[in-house]
Amino acid sequence: MSDRYARQVLFYGIGEQGQKKLTEKTAGLVGCGALGCTSANLLVRSGLKCLKIIDRDYIEESNLQRQSLFDEEDISKNLPKAVAAQRKLQKVNSRVQIDAVVADINASNIEPLLENADIIIDGTDNFETRFLINDYCVKRGIPWIYGACIGSIGLAMNIVPSKTPCLRCMLDTIPLSGTIETCDTEGIIAPIASMIASIQVAEALKILTDNYETLSKGLLKIDLWRNEIKSLHTDDIREKSDCVTCKQHKYEFLTKDKYSITTSLCGRNSVQVLHPNGYKLDLKKLATRLERVGDITSNKFMLRIKIDKYELTVFPDGRAIITGTNDASVAKGLYAKYIGM
Numbered sequence: 001m002s003d004r005y006a007r008q009v010l011f012y013g014i015g016e017q018g019q020k021k022l023t024e025k026t027a028g029l030v031g032c033g034a035l036g037c038t039s040a041n042l043l044v045r046s047g048l049k050c051l052k053i054i055d056r057d058y059i060e061e062s063n064l065q066r067q068s069l070f071d072e073e074d075i076s077k078n079l080p081k082a083v084a085a086q087r088k089l090q091k092v093n094s095r096v097q098i099d100a101v102v103a104d105i106n107a108s109n110i111e112p113l114l115e116n117a118d119i120i121i122d123g124t125d126n127f128e129t130r131f132l133i134n135d136y137c138v139k140r141g142i143p144w145i146y147g148a149c150i151g152s153i154g155l156a157m158n159i160v161p162s163k164t165p166c167l168r169c170m171l172d173t174i175p176l177s178g179t180i181e182t183c184d185t186e187g188i189i190a191p192i193a194s195m196i197a198s199i200q201v202a203e204a205l206k207i208l209t210d211n212y213e214t215l216s217k218g219l220l221k222i223d224l225w226r227n228e229i230k231s232l233h234t235d236d237i238r239e240k241s242d243c244v245t246c247k248q249h250k251y252e253f254l255t256k257d258k259y260s261i262t263t264s265l266c267g268r269n270s271v272q273v274l275h276p277n278g279y280k281l282d283l284k285k286l287a288t289r290l291e292r293v294g295d296i297t298s299n300k301f302m303l304r305i306k307i308d309k310y311e312l313t314v315f316p317d318g319r320a321i322i323t324g325t326n327d328a329s330v331a332k333g334l335y336a337k338y339i340g341m
């Protein structure tokens with residue numbers, strides 16, 4: 001073992017054996033925003049075998065306050081978050097295989113995207129994706145670590161299938177207050193995101209090194225502004241529930257008709273449109289086709305065109321984020337007109 005991990009190996013909870021286990025493990029990170037940036041950074045430095053970073057978005061100026069892997073140059077280069085994160089972290093640790101996936105994770109692609117993951121870290125900002133992750137993880141018996149933040153409040157919870165309550169058990173019994181609003185409407189301070197992501201990664205390290213007995217139990221809730229730390233007991237929730245997911249084994253979010261072609265991106269005056277059949281787009285050809293329609297900027301990861309009051313950002317997987325409207329039908333109309341369904 002080289003010097004790189006010396007301090008971590010020295011730590012009683014990990015040791016040489018734990019470090020060896022880490023170097024054989026793959027983690028899937030879904031969402032590379034405020035939580036995801038911190039998680040990715042800590043995970044790559046810890047020396048996994050592979051980190052798969054899945055994110056559908058590009059970087060905006062308002063992200064820089066809390067999304068610690070990104071800078072102004074990434075914005076000027078129009079880099080997707082997953083790609084910018086991969087480039088930064090590959091310089092930190094060239095031994096870890098870092099896969100950047102610029103995609104919207106949904107029922108049609110979650111299984112191939114997360115196939116080899118030993119653990120999933122939640123860096124998402126919405127419950128639809130979390131329920132999808134929950135279904136996938138319960139079905140496959142893969143642990144995942146829920147995390148969410150808003151304002152100065154953060155939540156974290158380990159979900160170990162068949163051992164702890166799953167997200168569906170929880171939401172049928174405890175309303176996770178403070179998480180229904182979004183950062184785009186309520187704001188957020190950066191320290192709570194770093195803190196929750198740090199807790200998620202600490203828990204991930206325990207799981208990946210088989211230290212299950214030391215896992216945090218229950219739902220942790222921290223409010224950094226009001227100086228409150230609480231742990232809500234969840235011991236008997238699973239026993240008492242007749243959970244659709246982890247008791248009845250019905251994986252509703254993994255069935256394809258559950259996901260929608262359009263998703264309104266909360267608080268951003270934007271709608272994401274997916275191509276109904278999945279689709280590989282040739283961005284160069286599209287640029288040629290649209291050059292007389294509006295101003296285009298593009299690179300190999302995306303093409304952006306301004307048309308009237310709208311801005312369409314199109315990705316090679318056929319997906320588009322349409323800014324300037326919250327109306328799904330307007331967004332779909334623009335997509336059909338300029339990209340083609």
Ligand SMILES: [Zn+2]
Nearest residue numbers: 166169243246
């Ligand atoms: Zn459950």
